[in-house]
Amino acid sequence: MLARMPPGLIGDAAIAPVAPSVRRAGAPDVAVPHRPSSITTAPIHPTSPDHGAMVAGTPAALRLSLAPSRLGIPGQPQGGPSCSGPDGGPHLQHVARALVLALVAGLLAVAPVAALATPSGSSVPTPTLDAADYPAALSSAKVVIIVGPVQAKTANYRAMADEAYAEAIKYSSNVVRVYSPNATWAAVKAELQGANVVLYLGHGNGWPSPYPYDPNFTTRNGFGLNATATSGDSITKYYGEPYIRNEIRLAPNAVVLLNHLCYAAGSSEPGFPAPTLSVAMQRVDNFASAFLAAGARAVIAEGTGMVNGMIRDLFTTNQTIVDLWRTQYDYNGNELSFPSTRSPGYTAYMDPDGTPNGYYRSVVGSPDLRTVDVTGAPFSSVPQAITPPPPVGPVDPGTVSRLAGANRYETAAAIAAGYAPGVPVAYIATGLNYPDALTGAAAAGVTGGPVLLVTRDAIPAATAAELARLTPGRIVILGGEGVVSDAVVASLTVFTTGGVTRLAGENRYATAAAISAATYAPGVPVAYVATGLDFPDALAGAAVAGSEGAPLLLVTRVAVPAATAAELARLRPARIVLFGTPDSVSDAVLATLGGATTGGVSRVAGTDRYSTAAAISAAANNPGVAVAYVATGLDFPDALAGAALAALTRGPLLLVTPDGLPAAAAAELGRLRPARIVILGGSGVVGDAVQAQLPTFIGG
Structure with missing residues (x-):
């Protein structure tokens, strides 16, 4: 595997190609610890292992520098945004997972396998569902979902696990949950035997770390569980390598998903170098x-996101596990690989995000392992309970209507159908990720062009048909060759006489800056900023930014990327508005942004994605708006193109769950009293029960 790292991304050493994989040039081999001769009792930590330097007796090969990496922006605040370590609190960040596509031969046709399995962006967080609700489940593969104690955030982790459970029972009749405060070693060990898929959310306690070295890794590289069934969510007992190696026997070809752990994908704990x-x-x-x-x-x-999409794709696609990992929505394209030293014959892959502590995605495994080897599920079949509905027409024209297709590409085309032929420009973005399309949506609101979606290597039939109808004056590709290939660019030329151009940078932050630079002159009245690591804030913010003719730029939780800083310096905005809570963009970043404007920086946020979207709407819209848009807050595809339409029509975009109208969204709709409400996406992502409530908010 040849490393694909943007220039200048790696700071501590170069990545050199080594067929068939790559290793860090000059880097020592990963140290192999002594094998444990016996199992020792895991110590109990009320909060965490002791802080402090590694013990003096640590072998030289393992006493590695924990100095800040030069990967990313020097001098910016450090710390991991969304993982949980022995002393690091978890942060709920990402919920979305993109559907994995299987491309069919043909220049203008693509048939996403995942689209057969679920409506575009479907995610059904219904913890009360049982496997019996899905009698057509494809597989008896055993799925075990574990939540360890993570103090005050344990409830958040249980909620995330429940969403994963709701996804898993669509495809398997054998799904087991073991949650804190009942996740003791005895309970977990009993359920793990013979498991095909394991999902663990909890504290990560890895190595190298600042804590004392244990050559047996007795408490490292395993689970943080309840000490007893009565110890509650605040006491964590660590069961490391000896316990896993000697007492667990998973099913052949099993896959383990480690979610929101520090160390597991390479990151440090928040607050550590x-x-x-x-x-x-x-x-x-x-x-x-x-x-x-x-x-x-x-x-x-997966350190910062949720794994619902991975669970879905394990049962509904036929691809290698490495390709499954690559095709998730938060794939950064900064891939590197190296042969495993600890597990000879296996290969490790990493996908850093470009920030100093940005090691949040990894996979170690057999490159030829396929999804069907794991679950045994026939990837061409789907459970009857989740057969996608046909596109839904308006319920009551002039009041509540729905724009939807059978998948994200058809939904985007349905939204674009509201534009008259002869648009000045059409924007093209990948349907497998959100940053390029969302920052482009703000620009599309200024130029009056729709956003349509493609895969990396093909133009879906719905997209091609809509482009043929629109006959745009020109076409702009949002994102680099890694997300929309040059072959697709060449194929798009037949739909316009004005040429096809590409706006791209080396990552999502630089691409957002490039879109801004191509659209806005210096001296803008306002610039909007949101996290580039999750979609909800940028989704609601893109509608506002586009309606006000303002750029939308991206940051991480702890840093202002160089491309963003440079574009803000060029724009010289009169003021800056930051979307999202301090959990998504820290106060330190807010302070840093103050240096890019003379007019100050303000934050618009709620307590969660739903109330943040409502706060964004309230800050930008007076009552009596002509139209308001509603989209799911749990996945991004259906609303990608909708954000551009909302920007063009100056309508707010509010977020809901598949089965409920959050209080903040209801309150804001009650304040707005829009003349019309448009639902973005099918009933699988915004349910009929939600739709039934919306007419009560229509203004007179």
Whole structure:
């Protein structure tokens, strides 16, 4: 595997190609610890292992520098945004997972396999569902979902696990939950035997770390669980490698998903120094080792997002596990790989996001392992309970209507159908990720062009048909060749006489800056900023930014990327508005942004994505708006193109759940009293029960 890293991304060493994989040039091998000769009792930590430097007796090969990496922006605040370590609180960040596509031969036709399995962007967070609700489940593969104690945030982790459970029972009749405060080692060990898919959310305790070294890794690279069934959510007992290796036997070809753990994908805990690439690589290799020894053939670590899409794709696609990992919505395209030292014969892959502590995605496993090897599910079949509905027409024209197709591409085309032929420009973005389309939506609101979606290597039939109808004056590609290939660019030329251009940077932050630079002159009245690591704030913010002719730029939770800083310096905005809570963009970033304007920086936020979207609407819209848009807050595809339409029509975009209208959204709709409400997406993402409530908010 040849590394694909943007120029200048790696700071502590170069990545050199080594067929068939790559290793960090000059980096020492990942240290192999001593094998444990016996199982020792795991110590109990009321909160965390002791802080402090590594013990003096740590072998030289393992006493690695934990100095801040030069990966990303020097001098910016450090710390991981969304993982949980022995002393790091978890943060609920991402919920979305993109559908994985299987491309069919043909220049203008694409048939996403996932679209057969679920409506575009479908995610049904219904913890009360049982497997019996899905009698047509495809597989008896055993799925075990574990939530360890993470103090005050345990309830958030249980909620995330319930959403994963709701996804899993669509496809398997054998899904088991073991949650804190009942997630003791005895309970977890009993359920893990013979498991095909394991999902663990909880504290991560990996190595290398600032804590004392244990050559047996007795408490490292495993689970943080309840000490007893009566110890509650605040006491964590760590069960490390010896427990996993010696007492667990997973099913052949099992996959382990480690979600929201620090260390597992290479990151440090919040508040601790960012790792060098060498340290991050060792953490990834070490954390996977015991699970592979216990029978797994792949260990995926996702530090900041949710894994619902991975669970869905394990049962509904036929692809390698590495490709499944690559096709998730938050794939950064900064991939590197190296042969595992801890687990000979396996390969480790990492996908850093470009920030100093940005090691949040990894997989260690067998490159040829396929999804059907894991679950045995026939990827061409779907459970009857989730057969996608046909496109839904307006319920009551002039009041509540729905724009939807059978998948994200058809939904985007349905939204674009509201534009008259001869539009000055049409924007094209990947349907597998959100940043390019959302920052482009703000620009589309200024130029009057729709946003349509493609895959990397093909133009879906619905997109092609809509482009043929629109006959745009020109076409603009949002994003680099890694997300929309040059072959697709060439194919798009037949739909316009004005040429096809590309706006792209080396990552999502630089692409957003490039879109801004191509659209806005210096001296804008306002610039909007949102996190680039999750979609909801940018989704609601794009509608406002586009309606006001203002750019939307992206930051991380802890840093202002160089491309964003440079574009703000060029724009010289009179003021800056930051969307989102401090959990998504820190106060330190807000303070840094103050240097880019003389008019001050304000924050618009609620307590969650739904109330933040309502706050964004309230800050920008007076009562009596002509139209308001409603989209799911749990996935992004249906609203990608809708954000551009909302910007063009100067309508707010509010977020709901599939089955409910959050109080903040209801209150804002009650204040707005719009003349019309438009639902973006099918009933699988915004349910009929939600639709039935909306007419009561229509103004007179």
